Amino acid sequence: MVTKTEENQLNRLESQVDNAGGGAWEYLCLVRKLKLRRSDKVLKHGLSILNNPSKRSALGPEEWTLYEQVAVAAMDCQSLDVAKDCIKVLRKKFPDSKRVGRLEALLLEAKGSWELADKAYSSLLEDNPLDQTIHKRRVAMAKAQGNIPGAIEWLNKYLEIFMADHDAWRELAEIYVSLQMYKQAAFCYEELILSQPTVPLYHLAYADVLYTLGGLENLQTAKKYYTSTIDLTGGKNTRALFGVCLCTSAITQVTKGKSKEEKEGSQVQSLAAKVLEKDYKQRAPDKLPQLTTALKSLTLSS
Amino acid sequence: MALGFAIGVFGVLILFHAAYSTIQYRGLLKITEEEFSGPPFNVIITLSSLNLLTMMRFLLSNLWFLGSQVVTELSLGLVLCMWAALTVPGKFLSIHPDSEENRIVSLPANVDFMIFNHRGKVFPVEMDLKLKQ
Numbered sequence: 001m002v003t004k005t006e007e008n009q010l011n012r013l014e015s016q017v018d019n020a021g022g023g024a025w026e027y028l029c030l031v032r033k034l035k036l037r038r039s040d041k042v043l044k045h046g047l048s049i050l051n052n053p054s055k056r057s058a059l060g061p062e063e064w065t066l067y068e069q070v071a072v073a074a075m076d077c078q079s080l081d082v083a084k085d086c087i088k089v090l091r092k093k094f095p096d097s098k099r100v101g102r103l104e105a106l107l108l109e110a111k112g113s114w115e116l117a118d119k120a121y122s123s124l125l126e127d128n129p130l131d132q133t134i135h136k137r138r139v140a141m142a143k144a145q146g147n148i149p150g151a152i153e154w155l156n157k158y159l160e161i162f163m164a165d166h167d168a169w170r171e172l173a174e175i176y177v178s179l180q181m182y183k184q185a186a187f188c189y190e191e192l193i194l195s196q197p198t199v200p201l202y203h204l205a206y207a208d209v210l211y212t213l214g215g216l217e218n219l220q221t222a223k224k225y226y227t228s229t230i231d232l233t234g235g236k237n238t239r240a241l242f243g244v245c246l247c248t249s250a251i252t253q254v255t256k257g258k259s260k261e262e263k264e265g266s267q268v269q270s271l272a273a274k275v276l277e278k279d280y281k282q283r284a285p286d287k288l289p290q291l292t293t294a295l296k297s298l299t300l301s302s
Numbered sequence: 303m304a305l306g307f308a309i310g311v312f313g314v315l316i317l318f319h320a321a322y323s324t325i326q327y328r329g330l331l332k333i334t335e336e337e338f339s340g341p342p343f344n345v346i347i348t349l350s351s352l353n354l355l356t357m358m359r360f361l362l363s364n365l366w367f368l369g370s371q372v373v374t375e376l377s378l379g380l381v382l383c384m385w386a387a388l389t390v391p392g393k394f395l396s397i398h399p400d401s402e403e404n405r406i407v408s409l410p411a412n413v414d415f416m417i418f419n420h421r422g423k424v425f426p427v428e429m430d431l432k433l434k435q
Contacts, residue, residue: 002410005403016372035410043431051434076416078423085433110418136414144417171415197313198399234400 001199005124010034017045021220024049025059032069039076046070047082064090075110102133102135109141116143132162139171148175165197175204180251182213200232200240204270207243216254223247227268244272249298269299303390310386316379320372327372 002010013027019179021158024045031038046066049055056063090100105120118141121134132293135158142151155172162168173188189206194205196202205227210218226243273295280288394403 001406002408003403004407007407035413037411037413037416047431047433074431075418077420077427078418078425079431082431082433089433091345112419133414138416140417143415144419167412167414170411171408199406199409201406224359225356232399234398236400236405 002036006034007032010036012040014038017041019191028066028069033066037076042069042073043077043079043082046073051085053061064093068099072106075265080107080111083110084236098127098131102137105134107138109137109144114141114145130161130166132158135162139168144176148179151175163196165247166192169195174191177209177220182209185209185276186213191210198232200229200237203229203232204237204240204243206238211243211247211250213248216251219254223251223268230272238276238279241272243281244299245276245295273299303392306386306389309382312389313382313386315380316375316382319373320379323372323375 010027010030013023016022017024017027018041024155028042028049031042032214036100049059050063050066050070054154059066067086067090071083071090074080074083074086087100087103090097090103092098101120101124105117105124108120118138120137121141121280125134126132135154139151139154142148142154152172152175154174155168159165159172162219169188169191173185173192176185176188177184186206186209189201189202192199192202193206204224207229209220210222210225212223226240226247227299229240230238232243233243248266276295277288277291280291398404
């Protein structure tokens with residue numbers, strides 16, 4: 001998870017490095033730690049360090065990690081010869097390494113030769129059948145070829161063995177949402193919330209999926225998760241506030257024909273509406289009239 | 303920073319002096335009378351001379367048989383050590399999950415599932431990017 005302080009630090013380092021102010025190695029370390037995808041910058045600044053023999057020797061044993069990082073970034077930017085050169089250097093240094101073998105298979109994947117890459121991955125898996133990254137690369141390959149049901153199948157098999165991998169659950173949830181299989185996506189998000197209950201973004205995504213599914217129970221659960229997001233973020237998440245208002249109006253619409261009981265749901269909605277108005281007044285005052293009309297129409301339709 | 307450190311060291315020295323004088327007094331008590339009013343004091347002193355609770359207990363037990371010298375030394379050492387412990391390590395980090403510096407801005411991009419045939423392939427490759435041997 002990228003927190004605000006880390007983001008500030010990253011932006012500062014990025015602007016420093018882009019304006020040729022040095023500090024490229026710290027930037028690359030931070031990108032590696034936060035697992036971000038900044039391939040063009042990593043490639044440019046990584047190559048500037050690697051092509052400079054004095055800076056390269058100053059790194060010591062970290063030089064090989066940098067080669068690996070630059071190789072992957074080069075593949076992402078389609079500079080396949082740079083990637084090939086980096087992998088050649090790594091292969092010369094570590095002749096029997098599975099990690100370099102994985103990089104070579106990754107290069108085959110980037111080139112587009114899917115069968116060769118598949119063969120390479122299967123042979124790597126024969127040596128160690130419990131290598132998580134290779135399983136995940138097979139899923140990614142299926143996804144890249146457009147074979148989404150195949151990717152889902154591989155990913156389900158992977159998750160049967162490694163149930164604690166929350167990145168894989170998140171990937172599966174996103175694939176299901178892209179295919180509009182919302183019930184399964186809700187299951188994946190439930191797993192994510194179970195393993196990491198303090199990340200408000202998962203609560204928000206789960207509430208979104210439930211709201212999309214519709215139906216009275218789902219709407220009520222969605223409202224609960226929107227409120228838990230508001231709780232976790234201290235009321236600063238605009239999307240959750242809107243979600244609460246929309247859920248309440250949708251619930252009252254669904255229960256319009258049935259017996260009307262006075263619930264305290266309206267309290268949450270009016271509080272959320274008040275917070276939204278205050279927020280808009282502070283940050284985007286010219287949009288405030290639109291907001292008030294929208295909120296009024298929500299409460300009127302309920 | 304250096305001042306806090308120095309005050310911390312001074313507080314520890316005061317505590318050790320208080321402990322030493324208590325040991326001496328207990329030795330004196332052992333000579334004059336055979337009474338053990340608690341577990342071996344040496345052990346407590348050496349193992350936890352900076353432990354807060356032990357210090358409190360020390361203070362209270364000292365109050366009624368050693369008089370004011372060790373009591374004042376102990377309380378002074380307590381105050382100085384606590385102040386140094388709070389000041390020397392530096393800035394305290396916030397623990398609220400929704401504070402401005404702790405809030406989660408974005409989830410990490412799933413790098414394990416990264417695919418390479420995206421639309422970025424059609425961008426022209428910069429020709430001067432090469433790895434020199």
